[in-house]
Amino acid sequence: MRHRLKDVAERAGVSVKTVSNVVNGYAHVRPDTRARVEEAIAELNYRPNLSARNLRKGRTGVIALAVPELDIPYFAELARHVVTAAAELGWTVLIDQTGGGREQERVVASGITEHLIDGLIFSPLALTAEDLTGLDGTPMVLLGERVDHGPADHVGIDNVGAAREITAHLVGLGRSRIAAIGAQRTAEGASARLRLAGYGAALADAGIAYDERLVAPAAAWHRADGAAAMRALLASGVRPEAVFCFNDTLALGALRALHEAGLRVPEDVAVAGFDDIEDGRFSVPTLSTIAPDKERIARLAVEMLAGRIDGDRTAPARELSAPYRLALRESTLGR
């Protein structure tokens, strides 16, 4: 006799939903409940019938998430949310780390994995809209700022608006020499350009002149780049009173450089980031930042992708925007 989800739930004394959560590998099941369900699964020799379900629908049951770097915690956190949202719709997610190179991204986009997956959620850095035009085959949803209004469905947030708000917060602290860290002039720097535009807009709103000496470039957005850029700003003699870093890892590096220079945050220099990664909630000081709703971004992307896979593949591409909020902490407010 083949057992069903219901039988496992009865045996374990829990709801069908709970069994489903365990089977799908969700993190938020209490350990003792999980143990009870796993015991019932073992006793009944229950096997989730995913393959049959997918076969019936002509699916592989697998979607891919392609991101530039899992070392950037933003992408690791986003991946967790995508895995959770996809599991609810019965998909396993395989993650592809592209390194952000155009050629590698083009290989991903043109479906090296086409026979493996039902669809692709893709956050490109180097790819252009032209690289994507004319691709057909694997349904795809794009994330991030590199390609919007392109040939595929897209989920993003209002980068200019968010950068403008957090810069306005720094202005509101009474600081006027406000630096920016993370500027990029390359084709890959779409996020950088939008965040710089928001920074510039907030300065203009406040009647503060844009000073190029306060804008520090960063080829990559890791902690080491943030620390180096902050050191360069301090060494240059333009003494900033506040700094807006274009992501949180840059900001954590900047915090470190300020600490080494013996400067107090926020008393001497207020620091803000972008992304709301977990690190910034535990750093000393905790980090003020833009918190994009990553769970919502992931859910919208998975649902849009599911709509393409199961529905109309030829409908015009859609643009969805996810919300964000300011998460203000010690690095700008003090203790």
Added chain:
Amino acid sequence: MRHRLKDVAERAGVSVKTVSNVVNGYAHVRPDTRARVEEAIAELNYRPNLSARNLRKGRTGVIALAVPELDIPYFAELARHVVTAAAELGWTVLIDQTGGGREQERVVASGITEHLIDGLIFSPLALTAEDLTGLDGTPMVLLGERVDHGPADHVGIDNVGAAREITAHLVGLGRSRIAAIGAQRTAEGASARLRLAGYGAALADAGIAYDERLVAPAAAWHRADGAAAMRALLASGVRPEAVFCFNDTLALGALRALHEAGLRVPEDVAVAGFDDIEDGRFSVPTLSTIAPDKERIARLAVEMLAGRIDGDRTAPARELSAPYRLALRESTLGR
């Protein structure tokens, strides 16, 4: 005319190896070199002939890496090294985040992805050796402490020895009330048990009595768990002079809790972690830790897997050990 790697290299004025690095998406190519190679690729309309190469060998060209959580930076950093090592052998890596649940891990191990991949590198938390026995099919290499001396090839490090060394370092600072954070009594706690054993051995070496009140459990090993465990230790009245945290994210949480309690690190309490994640090189203070050679672990795993895929699949399982070193920083040495 179909162009080859050599043609691209000539056009771009670089070595064939450099073109290969760009095509395989390695991070460490200089941006201007990368741009020149990508331009040459575009001009010649060069396409890497991976599929043909793999087809000839009867491969999909894809291996999977299955880890419990990408939010734990250790796994994200390991993933980057696996992607790099695998690319050198012509494999694309898809990453599967299992959540660490036994049922989800069993599905991965029993080859839900068997038709998709040539092989699997797997870091299980909940899986037992019995879950793996009798599996055949997809070649597999195991990482971590959950299943060693099991039915599959395994790469690990000497956890007991490493924990003993870092604890001995804390003893060497003249501290005797040394706490441990991260103990786990569940089946999933294999790493915790080994690290606790090393901690106990170092105390015994130094003639310090083992005091259970100094051993704090942590169900998960995230920053929030480390902060909560540290707060509980401080509230309990056993005033530790040093603390060994079983991973770096726990330690970063403990640093935060000590800061909030107004205690100085390392003057009042010295703190050490395990993993050497990037965060700990930029935290305030920087974190002393065990640095497993993650690059070597990744390379050994990929090479062992390649050996299985291309060679003898029935040879007895092998155990390889990767080196580690102590990375001593401000959280134990001061500035």
